[in-house]
Amino acid sequence: xxxxxxxxxxxxxxxxxxxxxxxxxITEITSWGVLYYAFTVLSxxxxxxxxxxxxxxxxxxxxxxVTSAVVGIPVGRWLDRVGPxxxxxxGSVLGVLSVxxxxxxxxxxxxxxxxxxxGVAMSAVFYAPAFAALTxxxxxxxxxxxxxxxxxxxxxxxxxxxxxxxLSAQMSWRHTYLVLxxxxx
Numbered sequence: 001x002x003x004x005x006x007x008x009x010x011x012x013x014x015x016x017x018x019x020x021x022x023x024x025x026i027t028e029i030t031s032w033g034v035l036y037y038a039f040t041v042l043s044x045x046x047x048x049x050x051x052x053x054x055x056x057x058x059x060x061x062x063x064x065x066v067t068s069a070v071v072g073i074p075v076g077r078w079l080d081r082v083g084p085x086x087x088x089x090x091g092s093v094l095g096v097l098s099v100x101x102x103x104x105x106x107x108x109x110x111x112x113x114x115x116x117x118x119g120v121a122m123s124a125v126f127y128a129p130a131f132a133a134l135t136x137x138x139x140x141x142x143x144x145x146x147x148x149x150x151x152x153x154x155x156x157x158x159x160x161x162x163x164x165x166x167l168s169a170q171m172s173w174r175h176t177y178l179v180l181x182x183x184x185x
Contacts, residue, residue: 029156052111
């Protein structure tokens with residue numbers, strides 16, 4: 001290997017790691033935006049349109065958050081065994097399907113069940129698996145990457161709250177969530 005080739009290899013590796021970090025930043029902003037922050041904007045509209053009380057609507061969402069916490073334990077074990085790639089991919093697919101299930105909910109029981117499924121997706125796409133990915137890919141340089149991801153993903157509410165509000169001003173909460181599901185897909 002020539003000196004030029006050996007210096008190009010670390011440069012290419014750094015470029016690849018930048019793409020990993022950029023991809024995870026976009027993934028985290030989108031996942032948090034669709035599965036978490038959109039609800040805060042849409043909850044009142046959901047309650048008004050369905051006739052379910054605001055506490056009942058929030059309880060369904062909270063059931064998803066509790067599910068995320070409980071399922072996070074086995075997800076952590078799976079992350080150790082198989083790595084984050086397939087877990088995050090499956091979580092993203094499940095996230096899209098769960099949002100579609102929320103949209104399609106014909107009754108409150110279905111709505112709660114859909115949020116529970118969304119909670120499973122949350123455990124597979126929120127910070128824990130992303131942090132595992134960065135730790136795995138960046139090794140000794142993981143702290144810097146973790147800091148960047150945390151700072152950038154913090155903009156999820158800044159991006160998705162106004163986008164969700166703008167969409168919901170033009171369409172129903174169900175259509176708004178469908179648009180967001182497409183974005184997440």
